[in-house]
Amino acid sequence: MGSDFEDDDEKPPTWGELCASLEVDRRVRRGILDLKWERPTLVQRAAIPVGLEGRDVLIHARTGSGKTACYAVPVLARLLKHKDVEVRRGEQRSEVLAVVLGPTRELVAQARRQLSDLGAYCGDAVGVVALLGERAADDAKRVAHNPRPDVLVATPAALHEAIEAAAATSAGHPLSRLGETVLAFVVDEADLVLSFGYDEDVEAVLGTLGLSAARGAAADRPQGFLVSATLGDDVAALKRVALRKAATVRLCESAGVFGGDRDDEAALAQYVVPVSKDDKYLVVYVLLKLGLLEGRGILFVNDVDECYRLKLFLDLFSIRCLVLNAELPLASRLHAIDAYNRGYYDLLVATDAAVSAPATNDDDEDEMASSSSKKKKKKKKSKEEEPKSDDAYGVARGIDFRNVSWVLNVDFPRTRSSYTHRVGRTARAGARGTALSLVAPSDASFLEAVRADQPPVRLAALATGGACSVVAALGTQGVDATRVAQPVDLAFDAGACEPFRYRVADVKRGVTRAAVREARAAELRKELLNSKQLEAHFAQNPNDLDFLKRDRIELHVRRDLVAENVKKVPSYLVPQALKAVGAQPRQSFKRKKTSHRAGVKRKKGQPDQSRRKDNDPLQTFDASGLRNLGDADAKLAPKKNKATPNAAAAAARPTAKVFSDSDLAAADGPLSNRAKWKQQHKKGSWAKNPKTSKRPKKFARGDSQAFRRKKI
Numbered sequence: 001m002g003s004d005f006e007d008d009d010e011k012p013p014t015w016g017e018l019c020a021s022l023e024v025d026r027r028v029r030r031g032i033l034d035l036k037w038e039r040p041t042l043v044q045r046a047a048i049p050v051g052l053e054g055r056d057v058l059i060h061a062r063t064g065s066g067k068t069a070c071y072a073v074p075v076l077a078r079l080l081k082h083k084d085v086e087v088r089r090g091e092q093r094s095e096v097l098a099v100v101l102g103p104t105r106e107l108v109a110q111a112r113r114q115l116s117d118l119g120a121y122c123g124d125a126v127g128v129v130a131l132l133g134e135r136a137a138d139d140a141k142r143v144a145h146n147p148r149p150d151v152l153v154a155t156p157a158a159l160h161e162a163i164e165a166a167a168a169t170s171a172g173h174p175l176s177r178l179g180e181t182v183l184a185f186v187v188d189e190a191d192l193v194l195s196f197g198y199d200e201d202v203e204a205v206l207g208t209l210g211l212s213a214a215r216g217a218a219a220d221r222p223q224g225f226l227v228s229a230t231l232g233d234d235v236a237a238l239k240r241v242a243l244r245k246a247a248t249v250r251l252c253e254s255a256g257v258f259g260g261d262r263d264d265e266a267a268l269a270q271y272v273v274p275v276s277k278d279d280k281y282l283v284v285y286v287l288l289k290l291g292l293l294e295g296r297g298i299l300f301v302n303d304v305d306e307c308y309r310l311k312l313f314l315d316l317f318s319i320r321c322l323v324l325n326a327e328l329p330l331a332s333r334l335h336a337i338d339a340y341n342r343g344y345y346d347l348l349v350a351t352d353a354a355v356s357a358p359a360t361n362d363d364d365e366d367e368m369a370s371s372s373s374k375k376k377k378k379k380k381k382s383k384e385e386e387p388k389s390d391d392a393y394g395v396a397r398g399i400d401f402r403n404v405s406w407v408l409n410v411d412f413p414r415t416r417s418s419y420t421h422r423v424g425r426t427a428r429a430g431a432r433g434t435a436l437s438l439v440a441p442s443d444a445s446f447l448e449a450v451r452a453d454q455p456p457v458r459l460a461a462l463a464t465g466g467a468c469s470v471v472a473a474l475g476t477q478g479v480d481a482t483r484v485a486q487p488v489d490l491a492f493d494a495g496a497c498e499p500f501r502y503r504v505a506d507v508k509r510g511v512t513r514a515a516v517r518e519a520r521a522a523e524l525r526k527e528l529l530n531s532k533q534l535e536a537h538f539a540q541n542p543n544d545l546d547f548l549k550r551d552r553i554e555l556h557v558r559r560d561l562v563a564e565n566v567k568k569v570p571s572y573l574v575p576q577a578l579k580a581v582g583a584q585p586r587q588s589f590k591r592k593k594t595s596h597r598a599g600v601k602r603k604k605g606q607p608d609q610s611r612r613k614d615n616d617p618l619q620t621f622d623a624s625g626l627r628n629l630g631d632a633d634a635k636l637a638p639k640k641n642k643a644t645p646n647a648a649a650a651a652a653r654p655t656a657k658v659f660s661d662s663d664l665a666a667a668d669g670p671l672s673n674r675a676k677w678k679q680q681h682k683k684g685s686w687a688k689n690p691k692t693s694k695r696p697k698k699f700a701r702g703d704s705q706a707f708r709r710k711k712i
């Protein structure tokens with residue numbers, strides 16, 4: 001089997017129907033139903049039945065087509081069957097039954113989460129463990145001490161090193177018996193795994209699983225899944241070694257994610273805007289501040305410095321965003337992804353560029369892992385010398401960012417696969433998305449290569465597709481053929497940016513080289529501050545902690561160059577051509593209120609529940625401590641008066657009482673000067689004439705001349 005998969009079904013099945021027809025374990029079925037996915041994607045409909053048969057599968061489908069479930073469902077189903085047999089025999093063991101390899105630690109964390117979500121109802125039977133490769137010895141311990149290390153998710157290097165560390169400890173370690181226990185293995189994002197230079201580690205791990213070329217025909221081989229968005233020679237070579245009589249499931253390029261015609265779906269609309277290198281920030285400003293790019297998005301640049309420069313530039317315009325790059329420590333990267341996915345930020349500035357010393361295994365003192373670490377470091381160094389690995393450590397690749405409406409390539413990517421993976425962060429699982437790239441004259445050859453790689457599109461579909469209606473309404477430029485190579489030129493007049501040129505230039509000057517350098521360092525300092533390992537050091541050396549806290553990035557940004565008024569865009573500055581297509585100044589990039597009360601309208605007469613009452617002295621006044629008032633309390637009971645519903649309610653509460661001034665004066669002595677002034681100028685919460693006053697009639701008319709509060 002090795003054909004493109006197209007939709008030949010009139011009515012695609014729902015998840016319930018598919019699972020019922022394939023007799024998928026009800027625990028997995030419930031996990032899927034909880035995710036509220038309506039129906040399986042085309043590639044899921046094709047791959048899951050083959051996987052459930054127990055055959056090896058090569059899955060090749062574009063980004064965001066739901067490839068994870070293609071292996072997760074069959075693997076979980078298989079493990080549950082195995083566990084049920086064990087339970088019947090009364091031989092429950094703690095061993096590794098499936099191995100999932102992913103290219104980066106972010107993707108490992110993501111695959112673990114997706115497997116756990118799908119297996120939410122398998123928790124008692126099947127456990128999922130992720131090895132994040134911090135220290136090989138710790139990883140090996142984590143597996144040994146886990147009661148259910150059934151599915152192991154790791155980068156090839158982390159697993160390889162953990163296996164070596166385990167070999168040095170005991171023969172009975174679950175990682176030392178992988179060759180006997182593993183029933184299924186997966187290489188997820190195989191193209192990335194191999195391009196990241198993990199070939200030796202993959203080879204070593206597959207060897208441990210008994211999958212070396214020499215043992216190709218062994219009958220008890222584990223079932224294999226290779227999953228990839230792009231198919232190159234290296235993936236084909238891996239397939240030859242790792243899979244046997246594999247079925248190839250390939251999503252047809254012209255098919256939509258859920259079937260039908262991709263053009264009709266028009267999920268991803270791709271455009272380019274020619275721009276000079278110096279005007280990039282100006283165009284970015286216009287695109288964001290005039291609301292041309294609606295919804296949440298990701299801005300890609302080509303290096304780490306540029307990442308911070310753009311972030312600082314946007315910060316100065318009060319445009320909130322996060323940064324994501326390979327230099328950030330893992331915890332910060334995972335935190336950034338999580339914060340973005342939870343909707344705390346709408347914008348992410350990311351780079352898929354490598355850094356000279358990627359933060360991977362820093363286990364120098366770890367004796368057991370030292371030899372393999374050295375080997376790995378050596379290998380990485382030689383990889384870095386190859387031009388191909390320049391963009392190899394892309395932290396944003398393969399990550400499932402949620403609800404991304406658009407991707408903006410501020411810098412045009414240097415390889416076709418980098419372009420594919422970047423724009424693949426939007427228009428996922430059949431959603432619509434817009435990819436916009438700023439192309440400088442020096443990027444022409446890269447653009448040509450990308451255009452040769454992307455499927456052509458019908459212009460009509462492009463006009464109705466995408467996620468950004470303002471961009472779609474601008475239309476395209478200089479193309480008249482019915483099918484055109486993507487990305488197409490957007491009809492965006494650079495003249496539209498002129499009114500903003502000076503403010504952008506001013507602000508850009510505020511982002512000095514020192515500020516960029518400092519921003520990079522500040523991120524690392526933040527990590528130091530949060531470091532558990534340094535807690536004891538800071539406890540003994542509080543000055544070090546103070547220094548780190550004080551030395552903030554803000555001190556290095558020239559905020560004095562930015563006048564408050566340039567942050568706002570007056571509507572008269574929006575060019576008519578852009579207004580006509582729906583552009584509107586976007587003044588605020590603040591996070592929307594997520595309070596459950598936000599947006600709930602209060603009915604007339606109902607108390608405002610959203611207001612704090614605990615800091616309102618009129619509501620919290622406690623008279624229980626009043627002394628020497630004697631009978632005064634009785635006199636102070638609020639009068640029955642239709643005009644004072646609040647006062648009546650206040651009287652009903654044990655902690656709230658209202659006193660007349662004369663009563664309080666008796667208890668408290670003469671009025672203070674401030675109270676006298678307020679009385680004279682009629683300030684306070686009463687009205688002279690309750691009939692005409694707009695103020696709430698809180699008090700009886702007789703008391704209105706002289707109330708004041710007293711807190712004891």
Ligand SMILES: Nc1ncnc2c1ncn2[C@@H]1O[C@H](COP(=O)(O)OP(=O)(O)OP(=O)(O)O)[C@@H](O)[C@H]1O
Binds near residue numbers: 044063
């Ligand atoms: N049948 C479905 N219906 C709706 N959403 C789905 C379905 N299957 C998967 N998804 C969602 O689509 C998103 C993309 O899924 P997944 O990460 O598996 O895609 P992918 O093909 O592996 O993408 P990439 O190659 O970029 O990693 C996820 O948020 C997932 O929850």
